[in-house]
Amino acid sequence: MSLNLSKEEYKKAEEYRAWIETRLPIGKELLYLTQEDVRSIPISPEEILELTEKSLAAYSRKNADMPAKIGIHPLPGTFYHAMPAYAPEAFAAGIKWGSCYPENQKKYGYPQAEGLILFNDHLSGIPIAILDCIYVTEIRTAAVTYASIKKLASSDAKTFGMIGCGVEGRQHVKNIEKVLPSLKEIYVYDISKDAENCLIQELQGEVGAVIKKADSLETLVRNSEVIASATIITEQPEPKIKDEWITSGKTILLCDCHSLYEDKTVKRADKYLVDSIEQHELLKGYGYYPYGLPEIYAETGEVVGGEKQGRVTKDELIVCNNVGMAIEDMYVVRDLFDKALENGIGRKLPL
Known part of the structure; x- marks a missing residue:
């Protein structure tokens, strides 16, 4: 899908490119950012949430070029995903290549998820940065949940439950009170009791x-x-998770498709949302939804952007299925890239 810039937008894009050139000679060097580098770049939770909300709204308004992510599955239960996206509003284009091998920690001592992002100058196509994708994925995934909660949950909710206490679980819990300020109790569950203990020890204070x-x-x-x-x-x-445990009024946010829930639960929701209809239709073709998808009320970005209503009544059961989109990565990466150049973070490598 071609997204043409107006004359004014093109002028701003040229100005942005000229700004990069003062710090990085495009076509001669690129910026390399390790995971440690990326984690050291100063960016606040509020900035991450704002960027993520912009990305969700831009995608659902068709102001983004993002095909559904394709994948390969070398071993049972593993995958690699190729995730390209172009965000004209942010002058950001690139691709994430990420893998998930659940047995990595046990077999090799590696994290289960790994990957890189290639970030490009969108006016020339020249690569301008290569960076680790893990921290980017951590922060934007939790931010999508926060953006969804703002529109789909009761603002006065007193209780929140986090299933999965790994990196993403900790990231979710860390800033959840920014969107649910009335919380009194946070329940956590993981098959690993060590992971539960680690989360509580790290975040209770x-x-x-x-x-x-x-x-x-x-x-x-x-x-x-x-x-x-x-x-x-x-x-x-x-x-x-048995359907009989799910009562009216709950808001259920999925980062893991329908893996844990019974089909009748997601299909009796008063509102069922996905971040990308195209993406979930592709996943259905891969077999991730053997019983089909429920009727989709809206894409998450339509609600975040105000085109459709979120929660209307207290007793609605709402399920929001956000599997993650490359457009979210590109908005966040553009900001991190700029901050890295401004703060002298990373290493410049010959291209």
């Missing part, structure tokens, strides 16, 4: 709500008004 270990998924689900899950995306759903 940073959040005002009391973080509690749920003794079961049932305990977490029954006691939480808003529930987020960031677990392994299984090739087919492996329901562990």
Whole structure:
């Protein structure tokens, strides 16, 4: 899909390119940012959320060029995803190449998720940066959940449940009170009790709500008004949460497709949303939704951008399925790239 810039936008794009040239000779060098470099770049949770909201709205308004991510699956339960996107509003173009190998930690001592982002000058196509994608994925994934919560959950919710206490789970809990300021209790659950303990030890002093270990998924689900899950995306759903535990008024945020929930739960939701219809239709073709998708009320960006209503009544059951989009990465990467140049972070490599 071609997205032409107006004369005014093109002028601003040229000005941005000229600004980069004062710090990085395009076509001769590119900026290389390790994961440690990326994590050291100063960016606030509020900035990340604002960038993520802009990306969601831009995608659903068709002001972005982002094909559904394609993948390969070398071993059972593993995948690589190729995620390209162009955001004309941010003058940002690039691609993320990420993998997920759930057995990595046990077998090799590596994290289960790894990957890189290639960031380009969108006026010439020249690569201008290569950076680790893990931190970018961490912060924008949680920010999509926050953006969804702002529109889909009751603002006075007192309880939040986090299923999965790994990197993403910790990132979700860390700043959840910025969108749910009335929280009193945060329930966490993970099959690894060490992961639960690590989350609580790391974050209890940073959040005002009391973080509690749920003794079961049932305990977490029954006691939480808003529930987020960031677990392994299984090739087919492996329901562990019974439909009878889900009562009206709950907001369910998925980062892991339908892996944990029964088909009847997602299909009886009063509102069912996805971040990208095209992406989820492709995933359905891969077999991730063997029972089909529920009727889709809206894309997340339509609600975030104000084109469609979010929560209207207290008793609505709302399910929002955000699997992650490259457009979110590009908005965040553009900001991180600029800040890295401004602060002298990273290493310049010959191109």
